[in-house]
Amino acid sequence: MPDNANFLRLEGLQVHFPIQGGLFDRVLGRPPRAVRAVDGIDLNIRRGEIVALVGESGSGKTTVGRAITKLAQPTSGRLLFEDEDMSSVRGSSALRPYRHRVQMIFQDAYQALNPRHTVFEIVAEPLRSLQLVEGGKQLADRVSEALAAAGLNPPGDFFSRFPHELSGGQRQRVVIAGALAVKPKLIVADEPVSMLDVSIRAQILQVLVDLRAKHNMALLFITHDLPLAWLIADRIAVLYLGKLVEIGSADEITFNPHHPYTVALRNATPQIRSDASRVGLPALQGEVPSAARVPKGCRFHPRCPVAFHRCKEEEPPAIEVAANHTAACWLAT
Amino acid sequence: MSEGTVRYPPRGRARAIKSFLRQFLGRGGAQAGVLCLVFFLVLAAVPNILVGPLQTAINATGDFLAPPSSQHLLGTDDVGRDVLNLVVHGARISLTIAVLATVISLVFGTTVGISAGYYGGRVDVWLMRLTDFFFVMPSFVLALVITPVILEVWGRGGDIFGFRPSLFVIIVVIGMTSWAFVARIVRSQTLSLKERTFVDRARVVGSSNIVIMVKHILPNLVPQITANGALVVAGAIYVETSLSFLGLGDPLQPSWGTLLALAQRAGAASAGAWWDLSPGVCVLTVSLSFVLIGNALDDTFNPRRRVIP
Numbered sequence: 001m002p003d004n005a006n007f008l009r010l011e012g013l014q015v016h017f018p019i020q021g022g023l024f025d026r027v028l029g030r031p032p033r034a035v036r037a038v039d040g041i042d043l044n045i046r047r048g049e050i051v052a053l054v055g056e057s058g059s060g061k062t063t064v065g066r067a068i069t070k071l072a073q074p075t076s077g078r079l080l081f082e083d084e085d086m087s088s089v090r091g092s093s094a095l096r097p098y099r100h101r102v103q104m105i106f107q108d109a110y111q112a113l114n115p116r117h118t119v120f121e122i123v124a125e126p127l128r129s130l131q132l133v134e135g136g137k138q139l140a141d142r143v144s145e146a147l148a149a150a151g152l153n154p155p156g157d158f159f160s161r162f163p164h165e166l167s168g169g170q171r172q173r174v175v176i177a178g179a180l181a182v183k184p185k186l187i188v189a190d191e192p193v194s195m196l197d198v199s200i201r202a203q204i205l206q207v208l209v210d211l212r213a214k215h216n217m218a219l220l221f222i223t224h225d226l227p228l229a230w231l232i233a234d235r236i237a238v239l240y241l242g243k244l245v246e247i248g249s250a251d252e253i254t255f256n257p258h259h260p261y262t263v264a265l266r267n268a269t270p271q272i273r274s275d276a277s278r279v280g281l282p283a284l285q286g287e288v289p290s291a292a293r294v295p296k297g298c299r300f301h302p303r304c305p306v307a308f309h310r311c312k313e314e315e316p317p318a319i320e321v322a323a324n325h326t327a328a329c330w331l332a333t
Numbered sequence: 334m335s336e337g338t339v340r341y342p343p344r345g346r347a348r349a350i351k352s353f354l355r356q357f358l359g360r361g362g363a364q365a366g367v368l369c370l371v372f373f374l375v376l377a378a379v380p381n382i383l384v385g386p387l388q389t390a391i392n393a394t395g396d397f398l399a400p401p402s403s404q405h406l407l408g409t410d411d412v413g414r415d416v417l418n419l420v421v422h423g424a425r426i427s428l429t430i431a432v433l434a435t436v437i438s439l440v441f442g443t444t445v446g447i448s449a450g451y452y453g454g455r456v457d458v459w460l461m462r463l464t465d466f467f468f469v470m471p472s473f474v475l476a477l478v479i480t481p482v483i484l485e486v487w488g489r490g491g492d493i494f495g496f497r498p499s500l501f502v503i504i505v506v507i508g509m510t511s512w513a514f515v516a517r518i519v520r521s522q523t524l525s526l527k528e529r530t531f532v533d534r535a536r537v538v539g540s541s542n543i544v545i546m547v548k549h550i551l552p553n554l555v556p557q558i559t560a561n562g563a564l565v566v567a568g569a570i571y572v573e574t575s576l577s578f579l580g581l582g583d584p585l586q587p588s589w590g591t592l593l594a595l596a597q598r599a600g601a602a603s604a605g606a607w608w609d610l611s612p613g614v615c616v617l618t619v620s621l622s623f624v625l626i627g628n629a630l631d632d633t634f635n636p637r638r639r640v641i642p
Contacts, residue, residue, distance in 0.1 A: 069537050092541040099539040111530035116552040125548075126538035162349075178538060 248325030437508030446519025563627030
């Protein structure tokens with residue numbers, strides 16, 4: 001595949017949400033503060049690649065997804081799609097070509113479906129608003145095709161149903177069908193299976209993996225579940241407090257992690273059988289600090305079991321530890 | 334595609350409507366309100382069949398201020414007109430004015446409320462200041478100021494959309510002074526609806542702001558709009574009666590308020606001609622039934638209020 005490097009690129013992407021300071025702060029002339037949800041991320045997604053974005057709640061992983069799908073406006077940095085800078089493009093008509101190529105799957109399928117729309121209206125909406133079809137016959141064909149691809153068979157049975165008449169798995173399939181209907185090149189999936197029963201998870205994941213096989217669709221899979229990421233992704237990027245701490249191939253990150261945070265995430269994974277390959281580090285204590293008060297130096301140092309004095313002062317750069325595997329840690333070699 | 338495009342009947346929607354009607358009509362207030370309203374709507378729909386053409390001082394059939402009798406069930410007024418005839422014809426005028434004013438108020442209030450809530454920021458601030466202005470505007474003063482202007486422009490005769498100019502002014506004035514209430518309720522609902530994930534999804538699939546407001550937010554506002562619409566009608570009937578009572582009505586298209594004004598001028602109350610005041614009872618009944626329906630709708634749509642009996 002040509003121009004692989006130029007599919008989707010994030011360059012120093014930042015999404016800050018300003019905090020409205022009180023009158024007291026303004027009188028004292030304190031600088032306005034911000035929640036630094038995403039604080040400078042460089043990430044490449046290649047054509048047809050599945051990249052998993054892993055992190056705890058509060059790490060900013062959802063905000064990265066929202067920035068890519070243009071639901072959140074980046075405060076600085078660039079979002080390049082096929083060499084085009086999309087970070088400052090706004091308005092539904094200007095974004096139409098981009099929306100045609102980049103779609104999103106939401107975590108809570110029940111919330112993501114308008115309770116007053118039928119399945120047909122929901123799946124037809126992107127086709128209508130992006131003006132991809134002419135006439136009702138073509139529209140019905142595309143909707144049936146998308147529903148079938150998402151595993152809802154026969155599609156005609158679902159046309160006139162409302163979201164509340166569907167099961168959780170069916171709802172998520174409808175959301176997926178809505179994203180598939182426009183045949184995008186990249187789908188951002190924000191925890192698509194975290195709300196589903198374990199038995200249904202595998203089916204939904206299969207639908208997503210099949211898409212890549214059939215249509216060479218790239219997928220940014222946002223999850224908090226490292227084993228799940230390993231199962232589905234080619235590469236894994238680990239996010240902590242708005243910054244990427246480690247990125248590499250799925251096997252490298254899972255079996256040869258270099259950043260203490262990744263190691264801790266791995267150790268936190270429940271396992272049925274005890275695993276000899278566990279790296280001996282104590283479990284993580286405490287919670288992710290508030291993104292409004294990012295610690296100085298390495299942002300992981302307050303919770304890091306192996307932190308030393310340098311970590312408190314200087315923020316570590318991304319250090320290449322192996323081919324295509326970087327970790328942002330002073331101890332990584 | 335042979336089986337793929339089979340359309341099934343919208344059973345979900347039909348079932349939802351059925352269950353809504355069962356809940357709504359299960360309330361005593363709603364039953365009474367709907368019953369009264371149907372009665373007055375029939376009066377308003379076919380007054381000529383029920384009581385013959387509108388009587389005027391020229392074709393009046395009865396005595397002056399005669400008490401109820403078998404010939405005139407509600408007696409006659411000071412120029413000998415049958416009060417029943419006047420009341421039935423007045424129903425059409427009063428209800429039409431109230432309903433049209435409510436339509437203006439709902440359309441305008443919903444548009445302003447959705448735009449303010451959805452766009453937020455400066456749009457919200459300015460639209461809400463405009464709303465505040467109309468919120469405090471007294472309808473009587475506004476009507477008294479506008480009526481002479483309209484009459485001057487259009488002239489006293491003729492009609493505007495089938496209404497005598499003064500009635501048209503009343504419709505516009507009630508519409509103008511009651512939309513602010515609707516706008517505030519719609520705005521507050523929009524503020525919470527626009528944060529829902531399905532609005533995010535609509536943006537991701539490329540829907541424009543207008544489409545999101547009309548297709549995603551508006552359908553979810555219907556419960557609030559209908560429930561408050563019924564209350565707006567009740568208010569509109571009261572205001573219409575008061576304005577007509579003050580003499581802003583039109584004698585050629587008499588509403589209940591106009592009839593009350595004429596009765597008062599004829600000294601019906603002090604003369605003991607209670608039958609001449611029956612339009613007042615009609616006003617009371619109709620606005621009460623709208624309030625009952627509005628409250629029942631609100632209770633049905635709003636599950637949080639159901640707890641309190």
